[in-house]
Amino acid sequence: MTRIFILILLGLACCTSDKKQNAxxxxxxxxxxNDFIKFISLLPIIKLPYEINCxxxxxxxxxxxxxxxxxxxxxxxxxxxxxxxxTDDKVILLVTYPADVLVPSxxxxxxxxxxTGKMDFMTGYCGGDFEYYGRQFFRITPDLSFSxxxxxxxxxxxxxxxxxxxxxxxxxxxxxxxxxEKGEVVEN
Numbered sequence: 245m246t247r248i249f250i251l252i253l254l255g256l257a258c259c260t261s262d263k264k265q266n267a268x269x270x271x272x273x274x275x276x277x278n279d280f281i282k283f284i285s286l287l288p289i290i291k292l293p294y295e296i297n298c299x300x301x302x303x304x305x306x307x308x309x310x311x312x313x314x315x316x317x318x319x320x321x322x323x324x325x326x327x328x329x330x331t332d333d334k335v336i337l338l339v340t341y342p343a344d345v346l347v348p349s350x351x352x353x354x355x356x357x358x359x360t361g362k363m364d365f366m367t368g369y370c371g372g373d374f375e376y377y378g379r380q381f382f383r384i385t386p387d388l389s390f391s392x393x394x395x396x397x398x399x400x401x402x403x404x405x406x407x408x409x410x411x412x413x414x415x416x417x418x419x420x421x422x423x424x425e426k427g428e429v430v431e432n
Contacts, residue, residue: 280357283313284335288326292386294338298370298379301346302338317357322349329388334360334427336388345370348382350390352427360427365392374406375399390421390429 288305296302302325308314318324322339328350329336335353340346345366352361369378377397384390398413420432 278356279313280317280335280353281355283317283357284327284330286311286313287324287337290326290328290338290384292328292384294328294384296348296366296382298345298366301366302340302348304340319349319351328384334423336423338384343367350384350421350429352423352429354427361423361429363390363421363429365390368394375401388423389432392419392421393417 286308304323304325307324309318314324319337319339322341323346325338325340325348327335328338333355335355337351337353339349339351341349341364347364347367349362349364351359354360365382366380368380369376370380371378375398377399379395379397381393381395382391394415394417396413396415396417397411398415399408400410400412401408421429422432424430
């Protein structure tokens with residue numbers, strides 16, 4: 245009985261020693277990543293330039309929305325399109341929000357996961373109505389600038405058979421945006 249007791253004690257002593265050595269080895273050799281950086285590593289990378297319009301918004305890759313990290317950092321109510329870019333101090337994501345059409349949104353975070361800037365695009369009307377037709381276009385360039393182009397066509401229509409008689413006015417609005425040093429999305 246004494247021999248069994250001694251063997252058990254030696255076994256426990258060996259296990260405790262291994263755990264302590266493994267903990268010491270792990271401390272100095274690895275730089276711990278925070279949860280937000282681990283979340284970013286799960287996202288697909290968006291190939292730039294990236295273009296969206298009324299007819300073709302965003303391909304949503306398969307995403308494990310049950311993953312605890314994705315649940316923790318996914319912007320509420322959004323579908324993740326992917327990682328636009330990770331720099332030394334910023335993470336830029338493209339997500340969409342449901343509306344009449346999908347609304348793409350650029351969201352900028354610091355490396356801890358704090359939202360520093362956000363801008364929704366294509367929030368106007370895509371499609372037609374009586375004597376009106378609207379189109380929208382959004383582009384992300386490799387230099388991390390963003391362009392939004394909205395085009396509105398004002399038409400003269402026949403009230404009997406609703407065919408277009410003439411285009412009375414066309415309005416084109418272009419806005420360019422970038423990310424400033426604070427991580428905010430600002431209009432240029």
